[in-house]
Amino acid sequence: MGVTRGANATLAIRNLSFSIGERRILDAVSAELPPGQVTGLLGPNGAGKSTLLRLIAGIEKPNTGSVDLDGSRVSELRRRESSQRIALLEQSASPGVDLRVLDVVLLGRIPHRTGLFGGFSGDEDRLIVTESLTRVGIADLTDRSWHSLSGGQQQRVQIARALAQQPQLLLLDEPTNHLDVNAQLSLLSQVRELGFTTVAALHDLNLAATYCDHLLLLQEGRLVAAGPPAEVLTPATIAAAYGVDCDVIPHPRGGHPLIVFAPVGRSTSTPPAPRAGSRVFQTRAGARFSPNDMVSTREQRNGMERQR
Numbered sequence: 001m002g003v004t005r006g007a008n009a010t011l012a013i014r015n016l017s018f019s020i021g022e023r024r025i026l027d028a029v030s031a032e033l034p035p036g037q038v039t040g041l042l043g044p045n046g047a048g049k050s051t052l053l054r055l056i057a058g059i060e061k062p063n064t065g066s067v068d069l070d071g072s073r074v075s076e077l078r079r080r081e082s083s084q085r086i087a088l089l090e091q092s093a094s095p096g097v098d099l100r101v102l103d104v105v106l107l108g109r110i111p112h113r114t115g116l117f118g119g120f121s122g123d124e125d126r127l128i129v130t131e132s133l134t135r136v137g138i139a140d141l142t143d144r145s146w147h148s149l150s151g152g153q154q155q156r157v158q159i160a161r162a163l164a165q166q167p168q169l170l171l172l173d174e175p176t177n178h179l180d181v182n183a184q185l186s187l188l189s190q191v192r193e194l195g196f197t198t199v200a201a202l203h204d205l206n207l208a209a210t211y212c213d214h215l216l217l218l219q220e221g222r223l224v225a226a227g228p229p230a231e232v233l234t235p236a237t238i239a240a241a242y243g244v245d246c247d248v249i250p251h252p253r254g255g256h257p258l259i260v261f262a263p264v265g266r267s268t269s270t271p272p273a274p275r276a277g278s279r280v281f282q283t284r285a286g287a288r289f290s291p292n293d294m295v296s297t298r299e300q301r302n303g304m305e306r307q308r
């Protein structure tokens, strides 16, 4: 018995549309998500990311289209079965009352309760809860009270609760919100190591480029790009979706896309002159660069284009 039982589920979203009143929130979204991998759900504020996660989880019903999890139509699953198979971690999730960490994570076992009065199965549930806490690196917090934890610790507890659910599919709505940079990187790296089929709504494009295998980019309820990070995160798609100017360069460690945003309201036409005594950095691989090399990438590319 482990927390990753049946984790490599296939997820197919077919022609999904959803309206609230006259307002179309999602419009004919279709996507096949790679099993056992992390899919990043991107898009500007109000694009429909949270709504899509709620539709995938079966909490909202689509007006048209379907979500199929390992061949089962999610909208037709009973609530208990969808809770057993899908864990959704919504933004700022909180148990409401001040429970111990152990009890918060134990809430993840509710969909698996058996018997007339739905009791927990004791040792087995305890084992799964302990394993879930260990998987996200917070076994030492087991007996702490929820309200005594920092935002980042609470976020990890919620992920442990989702794991204790033993889902086939993990849905995370902005899981790195309020986390410091260290906590953001380690949380997403842990999520990736879990090997679950995961969909994570993210605002930070560089985190998405680093930790996601596959990306979906939503804009005004429509899917405007889908594929590996290097295909989706181009200056053109980022400009079209977010209205910002950027360069995309290979990350010095690993080669995945690194998005360097052009400052808004600040001239970038001339690279700043090197300061006397400016430091030269060296990467672990031995490449040497100065701060000027980094900021002048755009100018170099523009200059090369002008020379053609």
Ligand SMILES: Nc1ncnc2c1ncn2[C@@H]1O[C@H](COP(=O)(O)OP(=O)(O)OP(=O)(O)O)[C@@H](O)[C@H]1O
Residues within 6 Å of the ligand: 020, 025, 043, 044, 045, 046, 047, 048, 049, 050, 051, 052
């Ligand atoms: N209950 C509701 N009633 C009316 N409109 C809603 C409701 N819930 C969401 N919307 C609208 O649906 C659209 C999509 O919202 P959603 O929260 O899914 O976007 P999002 O991409 O997750 O945004 P954010 O990045 O800001 O969290 C928005 O325009 C929002 O105002």
